[in-house]
Amino acid sequence: MIFKKSTYNLILASIFALLLSACAQQAAKIDSQIQGDVYTGTDTVEYLADGVPDRVFFATNESVLTTASRDTLRKQAAWLRKNSDINVVLEGHADERGTREYNLALGERRANAAKDYLMTYGISENRISVISYGKERPVDSGSNPLAWSKNRRSVTVKAN
């Protein structure tokens, strides 16, 4: 009887451990894709050229460029310097957890943060235009922190 009970407990415990590790894996997957509220994954990222990602991500309500974002934008600047016939549009976006009008302004501020950085790396202002979509064009339609982090972005798009 005692033996049986302990076997039963063991089975329960191992099921529990399995569940826990599944949860931990799920959490770890999200953790590895968000750092300090900023998306760091590559799920939605497209490439302007080999090794040149097209977008940078932001923390909630912020327009500050992270180290990774600055790295991406330097790659974009280098690519733009090499391809001087190409003009770009920077599309600024916000997540769905804000009021529509404020998000339009926030998207504009984010796209301009990216624009200013490209300009400091030698890209002429008249090659860059800016548009804000606010929360109107999410790339991930989920309502969860990971989806929102993918949507807080500035995307560099070829204009010609």
Place this chain on the structure above:
Amino acid sequence: MKKIKLIIFLISLIIPLKVFALIEVDITRGNLNPLPIAVSAIYSDKETTDALKKEIKVDQIGNEISIVIENNLRATGLFNPLEKKAFLQKPDVAHLKPRFEDWSLIKAQALITGKVEFKDEKVRVEFRLWDVLAAREILALAFTTVPNNWRRIGHIISDKIYERLTGEKGYFDTRIIYVSEEGPKTKRIKKLAIMDQDGFNIKYLTLGNELVLTPRFNPTNQMVTYLSYFKNLPRVYLLDIETGIQEVVGDFPGMTFAPRFSPDGKKIIMSFAKDGNSDIYTMDLENRIVERITNHPSIDTSPSYSPDGKFITFNSDRSGYQQIYVMKSDGSRVKRISFGNGLYGTPVWSPRGDLIAFTKLHKGKFYIGVMRTDGSGERLLTENYYQEAPSWSPNGRVLIFYRETKSNSDGEGFSAKLWSIDLTGYNERQVITETDASDPSWSSLLSN
């Protein structure tokens, strides 16, 4: 013996609990004492009924008008229109002289009767409002219009009744302009749409080829201002809904957004975004003169005038996060008024002048609330997963706003709908639309 006692004790324990529960339901629904009102069918003789059926394809016009009135009154939460089946008197007889005992028998405190006529291509509707307890007529009016406008007559009669019984102007002969939404979240198609306040007569004003947002009525006429991404240039537009003519407002080298009219309808106030900074500007619609109102490196948006035009409330993150501010209409004397926990957005000044309605975001929840114009007396009316952008009924008693639901990781489960709530925080109702809907804006009364 003991058993019987126990049973009695149990019963007595259950009954008071039940009674208490019933009372509680009444309180949370807010309709503690909606006035029982009998809306008799508006009388229409056979000749009139047949002629109008032929003319506008509406069967039983008199009864239909009375249903418009009933629905309006019921939606206020202040009135309880009684079942017509219980009425003892016929509409024509009641309209001449009600037998008040019959109406007080079914507990009606007020009675509406009326008569429709169709003459010279015009519909004439007369109605009377009776005080059943005092046994006397307290209001009698008649309206004449083209047959297709019959619903409006129902709304105008509702307004007159509301005004006579509450002492305040009604809000039934009004329209709502809003954004109709269709398609997946990532490729949402948005169109400008307009409908009567009760959801009827929906018309789509744009085709959905470009993104459109935040339409707002001119309080003095049938002009609308809104944001359109026409040719991928987000700009504030002016639209005349009678003629369909539209034009860009001003000549700004960048995004203009968050437009609203001044209370006299002569100016548009809006945000202009340049180099990552949004400030507030006005444009005079007569002389086209543009004025800059704020000049601050923060985001300044969602401006709304006080009804006397002397002040502007707006949204700014100059303190670090979104808060609500008030300034004089020339941009001087800027003062922050929101100091509660959380973020505040979309301030909109009540047409009565005493309150500012807003959206509040706190701990992952969105609230619609009101505060006095100095920021005191904050009151949250409704809490939800996502809701924003309140717009006032012209009498300042009701707010309409939109609410979105959460979607799963595939984007399923998402919806956007219009809702209304009383200033008291009671009588929350969904405003039914054909499609998903957002950004509602309430018109002024179309007639006075």
